Amino acid sequence: MRMIIAMALSIGASIANADTQNLTADVWVDNWFAMYANGELVIEDSVSITTERSFNAETTTFSIETPAVIAIVAKDFKENDSGLEYIGKRKQQMGDGGLIAQFRDADSGKIIAVTDDNMRCLVVHRAPLDVSCAKQTNPVAGEGACAFEITETPSDWMMASFDDSKWPAATIHSESDVSPKQGYDRISWDSSAQLIWSDDLVQDNTILCRLEIGG
Numbered sequence: 001m002r003m004i005i006a007m008a009l010s011i012g013a014s015i016a017n018a019d020t021q022n023l024t025a026d027v028w029v030d031n032w033f034a035m036y037a038n039g040e041l042v043i044e045d046s047v048s049i050t051t052e053r054s055f056n057a058e059t060t061t062f063s064i065e066t067p068a069v070i071a072i073v074a075k076d077f078k079e080n081d082s083g084l085e086y087i088g089k090r091k092q093q094m095g096d097g098g099l100i101a102q103f104r105d106a107d108s109g110k111i112i113a114v115t116d117d118n119m120r121c122l123v124v125h126r127a128p129l130d131v132s133c134a135k136q137t138n139p140v141a142g143e144g145a146c147a148f149e150i151t152e153t154p155s156d157w158m159m160a161s162f163d164d165s166k167w168p169a170a171t172i173h174s175e176s177d178v179s180p181k182q183g184y185d186r187i188s189w190d191s192s193a194q195l196i197w198s199d200d201l202v203q204d205n206t207i208l209c210r211l212e213i214g215g
């Protein structure tokens with residue numbers, strides 16, 4: 001009996017030692033994202049990626065054990081693997097992406113983490129490989145200028161244990177380059193939170209990004 005009590009006490013102590021934190025996240029992505037915390041899905045953008053013009057911010061509160069890894073898959077809208085949007089219309093274009101997020105302590109409001117170039121992002125969909133594709137009258141995904149490049153998404157890329165040391169650093173982009181649309185102005189962004197993407201806002205359509213909190 002004494003042993004059982006001792007075990008229960010030690011389990012209780014280990015739970016108390018884990019640093020659980022309630023975070024409120026603001027996330028804005030052109031056009032769509034899903035966010036994981038320590039491998040668990042926290043939120044998916046409420047506006048489907050199949051919506052051509054989907055600009056919206058999401059705010060959510062969740063609890064994590066720190067140190068933690070936040071993983072975000074971000075997608076610029078594309079009509080097909082050519083990477084183009086408004087295909088066949090006067091506005092036919094490549095479209096661009098953009099991502100910003102901030103994480104506050106849900107109780108104190110203190111900023112805990114933000115998107116910036118300390119993050120690492122891997123490009124997993126790039127198209128068109130030649131920008132002249134956007135000028136073609138009949139652009140066909142995978143043909144000529146409209147070739148695309150898909151990089152396999154590692155199955156465990158969102159796990160805290162995943163080694164992202166070979167991924168490139170995220171690139172900070174200016175507000176004027178991203179020209180963030182609806183939803184962005186609804187959030188009071190901390191001055192440290194940066195708009196990020198890979199180094200190419202236009203041709204890189206899907207990126208996987210990781211951010212460490214604490215530790």
Ligand SMILES: [Ca+2]
Pocket residue numbers: 030031076077095096097
């Ligand atoms: Ca876009």
Ligand SMILES: [Ca+2]
Pocket residue numbers: 076077078083094095096097127201202203204205
């Ligand atoms: Ca694009």
